[in-house]
Amino acid sequence: MMSNLQDWPEPIIRVQSLSESGLPMIPDRYVKPLSDRPSSNRPENGENGDANIPIIDLTGLTDDKTELSRSTMDRISSACRDWGFFQVVNHGVSSGLMDQARETWRSFFHLPMEIKQAYANSPKTYEGYGSRLGIEKGAILDWSDYYYLHYLPLTLKDYNKWPGSPDYCREVIDEYGKELVKLGGRIMKVLSINLGLNESHLQNAFGGENIGACLRVNFYPKCPQPDLTLGLSSHSDPGGLTILLPDHEVPGLQVRKNGRWITVKPARHAFIVNIGDQIQVLSNANYKSVEHRVIVNSGMQRVSLAFFYNPKSDIPIKPVQELVSANKPALYPPMTFDEYRLFIRLNGPKGKSQVESLKSPRCH
Numbered sequence: 001m002m003s004n005l006q007d008w009p010e011p012i013i014r015v016q017s018l019s020e021s022g023l024p025m026i027p028d029r030y031v032k033p034l035s036d037r038p039s040s041n042r043p044e045n046g047e048n049g050d051a052n053i054p055i056i057d058l059t060g061l062t063d064d065k066t067e068l069s070r071s072t073m074d075r076i077s078s079a080c081r082d083w084g085f086f087q088v089v090n091h092g093v094s095s096g097l098m099d100q101a102r103e104t105w106r107s108f109f110h111l112p113m114e115i116k117q118a119y120a121n122s123p124k125t126y127e128g129y130g131s132r133l134g135i136e137k138g139a140i141l142d143w144s145d146y147y148y149l150h151y152l153p154l155t156l157k158d159y160n161k162w163p164g165s166p167d168y169c170r171e172v173i174d175e176y177g178k179e180l181v182k183l184g185g186r187i188m189k190v191l192s193i194n195l196g197l198n199e200s201h202l203q204n205a206f207g208g209e210n211i212g213a214c215l216r217v218n219f220y221p222k223c224p225q226p227d228l229t230l231g232l233s234s235h236s237d238p239g240g241l242t243i244l245l246p247d248h249e250v251p252g253l254q255v256r257k258n259g260r261w262i263t264v265k266p267a268r269h270a271f272i273v274n275i276g277d278q279i280q281v282l283s284n285a286n287y288k289s290v291e292h293r294v295i296v297n298s299g300m301q302r303v304s305l306a307f308f309y310n311p312k313s314d315i316p317i318k319p320v321q322e323l324v325s326a327n328k329p330a331l332y333p334p335m336t337f338d339e340y341r342l343f344i345r346l347n348g349p350k351g352k353s354q355v356e357s358l359k360s361p362r363c364h
Helices: 015-020 070-083 095-109 113-117 169-194 201-205 277-282 337-347 353-357
Strands: 055-057 085-089 128-130 145-152 212-220 232-235 241-245 253-257 260-263 271-275 292-294 302-310
Touching: 055 070, 070 085, 070 169, 095 145, 095 169, 095 212, 095 241, 095 302, 145 169, 169 201, 169 212, 169 241, 169 302, 201 277, 277 337
Parallel strands: 055 085
Antiparallel strands: 085 271, 128 145, 145 212, 212 302, 232 292, 241 271, 241 302, 253 260, 253 292
């Protein structure tokens, strides 16, 4: 099956180059069907206009202690069940490092194209500088470029596949990854406790210390017709937990809630955390991975950093035994993250249909 993934089905066009060429209309390859366009689903006046995903203060949550108030724990639990998303502040990662990471990557995307092209990726591993997801020939594309790299396991961590410019780029990525792995571990404890499990249960199901972690940095160039396309099509995240550092100036992330799209308003120096498909499976759907997408705009480009905290890739992931009962049988068969990720990579982003299609036949 991997032989299908050696190369892209057609030449790669960098969206940033299209944007900077000053074209007045986007090429047909980027025009979404009517039902998927952002303009077809604007909130009515007042409706959802003030809605935002919950903002949660993590003061009291450290590597050694989980000393959050009962009400904070309950708010996280509700967010995982009702939204699949929440923002965290006072999370233990320095605001200076957050800004430095974002601006270092912004600088990378503004380097000359020939420097970036040296890191061009292939669909075999996706590592490096890319401009499409999925390998379907003639597919409608998203208005974004990205950079994808592995942080853990150490066997996949390869500094040569990380950008060598701008200066100190690799050191910043390394420090940022180290802090986000720690933050991911702290959040996993809270999710475990809220499911009525031992605090290390979910972490152990992920492989304990032997987790996977990777980073995708998204670059959304200015778009002359933002109502016709998306920066990232609707999807749920295939991995465990996603910790997103959004652009601090330009909103763009939209979350699906009760059939409507809500634009997230990022709090200053907050991370946006969302549940991925693997935690939905482990929690036997008590926690939900929720569809989200990214809109673009004509006036400003955006950069965001999505850090994926994933299970070890060869462990079968299935609902935790304690969350399975006669009333709520296991909704999903065991599947390793490697198997699941290959399934996603062949298909590209497709709403929530991927994880739903895995449900055991009796549960449909």
